Each structure stands twice: as C-alpha cells, then as structure tokens.
Amino acid sequence: MSRAEPxxxxxxxxxxxxxxxxVGGMTQDQIAGELGISRQRAQRLVSRAMAEGLIHVRLNHRIAACLDLETALKDRFGLMRCRVVPSLGAGADPVTAIGSAAAAEMERFLRMPDPLVIALGTGRALRGMVDALTPMEAEQHRLVSLIGNIAPDGSASFFDVVMRIADKVRAPHYPMPVPVISPTPEERAAFHALAPVQRVVELARKADVVVVGVGQMSDDAPLLADGFVSRAELDEMQAAGAVGEVAGWVFDSAGNYLDLGTNRRTGGVRVTPGLDRPAVGIAAGASKVPAIIGAMKSRIINSLVTDEATATAILDRP
Structure with a gap:
C-alpha cells in the first residue's frame, strides 16, 4: 500500500x-545524531518547542507523519481509533514512547461522566500507561481485570494493572482471583465454578471498554520470560502458528485463538473478536508486529496506540 510522504x-x-x-531523555548530541542535524540546530529546535508552547506535561503537537500513519492504519484495518506517537530511536524502550499516549486514551474514558465498566489486561505496556496516568477521581466507573492475578509460585502477578490504576483514580476495582494459567484444565474449571470468580467473569464479559497489551509469541514471548509457559509449550504453540496473545490467550496470524496448549488452562476472560465497543491495544516494538496485525485482522482489538516505527512496519507488510 503506497502512502504519500508528508x-x-x-x-x-x-x-x-x-x-x-x-520523553526519550536524549542529550542534544544524541538528538543531533538521531535527526541528522548539527548540535546547534538540535538545541534551537528544543528551545523553539518550549517557546511555542508545545511542551507541557505531554507533547502538545501531532507530527504530520504520525497523523498519516494513523489514517493509513484506520483505513487498512477498520480501526475505531488510532494513536501513533514518534519513536524514540534505535535501542530505546518503545513503552516509554507510548505510555503517555496510552494514558491520554485511558483518561478520555475515565473523564466520561456516565458510568463505564473498563476491562484491563496486563503487561509492561499497560504498566507504562498507569505510570503516566494523571491522578483523578473516577468513582463512577468500575475497573475489572481480564486476566488472573496469581503467578506460578503463588505470588501476585508482577504486572497486575487493576490494583495500580484503581489506586490512582479511586475507582471500584475487581481483580480476577485465579491463576494466570492453571496447571490443568480441571483446576481452571474448578476456579471458574466459584461464585466470586463467576461474578468477576460476568462483569468482564460485559465491559463497555477493553484495554489490553499485545504480547508476541516468538522466542522472546513475555509468557515464557515471566514463567507462565515452558519452552516445550511455546514450541508446541509456535508449531501450530501462534504469533501473539492478548490477556494470556494465544492466537495465530489471522487472529484465531488456538485450541491447544495453555489456552486450555488460561484463567480470566478471552476478548471476543469483533466487539462493537472499544477494544484498545497498547503495543509497540518490532517483535510485536505480527501479533498486532493478527489482533487487528480478527478485531480482537479495534483501536491501537503504538509508535511510528511499529506503525510503519505494520503498513510495510503485504
């Protein structure tokens, strides 16, 4: 798909x-190298941004190239909303770039006066969103987790989001009191037979807004790194075509959930493809491109917050 260069x-x-x-914390010498300009020009550009009021808590400007990418992504994948932010350059953590944009999207929902049920996934990107969130009073809304909050060793999941965001916005919250992934399908079924779990599951399924990270299923899969799947399980799912996961549920390149591996033992609630309400994916990074594409193809997510490099890589795919 060709795009005019803005x-x-x-x-x-x-x-x-x-x-x-x-945002990136670069020095003026590093900025000069990244943009291919002199140090003096880099210094003048930063000073100009401050003088023209572009700098507040967040960057109050939408770079033309990012707007072009947003339009192209919405057109290709039929997205409800899309936010693309400038990349921070080679070697930088993309979560740093997208955190403030994701927080702005979340705040848009939290400031709505009518009560909403907001269902949340977990992971580093959502943790970055919560860290960038402005504290506020949002007691009219309810926050519910889509994913279990118990790690394999019995501890609380490190990247749990619901508790952290509820503390910032003073909203009632409902963690999912089950393991992220149970040892057996039978144990998962036993947890989901409990009345308190059923009430949280029902709330999550009826959520007005869904906000999730998108994990890759390559060899650097977060589920593997965090100890939720074994190397053998990852190999099995990769052989079946796994490219990504949302809230722990693994899918292939077309966005179809797999009926094998940890999907038979995953706690929490699966995001239904094709929702008619916002399902926002927060994700960036080269390794996540196939996963993001799959999630958008089947409309597991229908909105996206990402960075410029990731958006470009997605659109460069056939």
Missing amino acids: ETSPQDDAARAAWLYY
Missing part, C-alpha cells in the same frame, strides 16, 4: 526534537 514543517521538527529530549 511534508514536514519547522514546527514538526521542533516537536520531534522536543519529544526525543523530554
């Missing part, structure tokens, strides 16, 4: 330099 203005360049400086 023209950039001096303000675009100032916005990009300011993003790298204030």
Whole structure:
C-alpha cells in the first residue's frame, strides 16, 4: 500500500526534537545524531518547542507523519481509533514512547461522566500507561481485570494493572482471583465454578471498554520470560502458528485463538473478536508486529496506540 510522504514543517521538527529530549531523555548530541542535524540546530529546535508552547506535561503537537500513519492504519484495518506517537530511536524502550499516549486514551474514558465498566489486561505496556496516568477521581466507573492475578509460585502477578490504576483514580476495582494459567484444565474449571470468580467473569464479559497489551509469541514471548509457559509449550504453540496473545490467550496470524496448549488452562476472560465497543491495544516494538496485525485482522482489538516505527512496519507488510 503506497502512502504519500508528508511534508514536514519547522514546527514538526521542533516537536520531534522536543519529544526525543523530554520523553526519550536524549542529550542534544544524541538528538543531533538521531535527526541528522548539527548540535546547534538540535538545541534551537528544543528551545523553539518550549517557546511555542508545545511542551507541557505531554507533547502538545501531532507530527504530520504520525497523523498519516494513523489514517493509513484506520483505513487498512477498520480501526475505531488510532494513536501513533514518534519513536524514540534505535535501542530505546518503545513503552516509554507510548505510555503517555496510552494514558491520554485511558483518561478520555475515565473523564466520561456516565458510568463505564473498563476491562484491563496486563503487561509492561499497560504498566507504562498507569505510570503516566494523571491522578483523578473516577468513582463512577468500575475497573475489572481480564486476566488472573496469581503467578506460578503463588505470588501476585508482577504486572497486575487493576490494583495500580484503581489506586490512582479511586475507582471500584475487581481483580480476577485465579491463576494466570492453571496447571490443568480441571483446576481452571474448578476456579471458574466459584461464585466470586463467576461474578468477576460476568462483569468482564460485559465491559463497555477493553484495554489490553499485545504480547508476541516468538522466542522472546513475555509468557515464557515471566514463567507462565515452558519452552516445550511455546514450541508446541509456535508449531501450530501462534504469533501473539492478548490477556494470556494465544492466537495465530489471522487472529484465531488456538485450541491447544495453555489456552486450555488460561484463567480470566478471552476478548471476543469483533466487539462493537472499544477494544484498545497498547503495543509497540518490532517483535510485536505480527501479533498486532493478527489482533487487528480478527478485531480482537479495534483501536491501537503504538509508535511510528511499529506503525510503519505494520503498513510495510503485504
């Protein structure tokens, strides 16, 4: 799919330099190298961004290239909403870039006056979102977890999001009191037969808004790194075509959930493809591109927050 290259203005360049400086934490020498300009010009661009009021708590400017990518992604995948933020350059953690944009999307829902049930996944991207979230009073909403909060050793899952966000926004919250992945399908069924678990599951299934991370199922899969699946289980699911997971539920390149491996033991609630309400994916990084594409193809997610490099890589795929 061809896309016209947008023209950039001096303000675009100032916005990009300011993003790298204030969000990416780069020095002016590093910015100069990243943008291919002199150190003096990098310094002037950052100063200009400040003088023109582009810098507040967040960067108050949408770079033209990012707007172009947003439009292209919405057109190709039929997304409800899309936010693309500037990348922070090679070697930088993309979670740093997308955290504030994800927080802005979350705050949009939290500021709505009518009560909402907001269902949340977990992971590093959502933790970054919570860290960037502005504290507020949102007692009219209810927050519910889509995924279990018990790790394999019995401890609380490190990346659990519901408790952390509830503390920031003072909203009632409902953690999913089951293991992320049970040892056997029978144990999973036993947990889901409990009345308190059934009430949380029902609340999650009826959520007005879904906000999730998107995990890859390559050899650096978060489920493997965090000890939720074994190497043998990952190999089995990869052989069956696994490319990604949302809330622990594994799917293939077309976004179809697999009927094998840990999917038979995953706790919590599976996000239903094709929801008619917002299902927002928060994800960025080269390794996540196949997973994000699969999730958008089947509409496990119908909205996306990502960075410029990831958006470009997605659109460059046939």
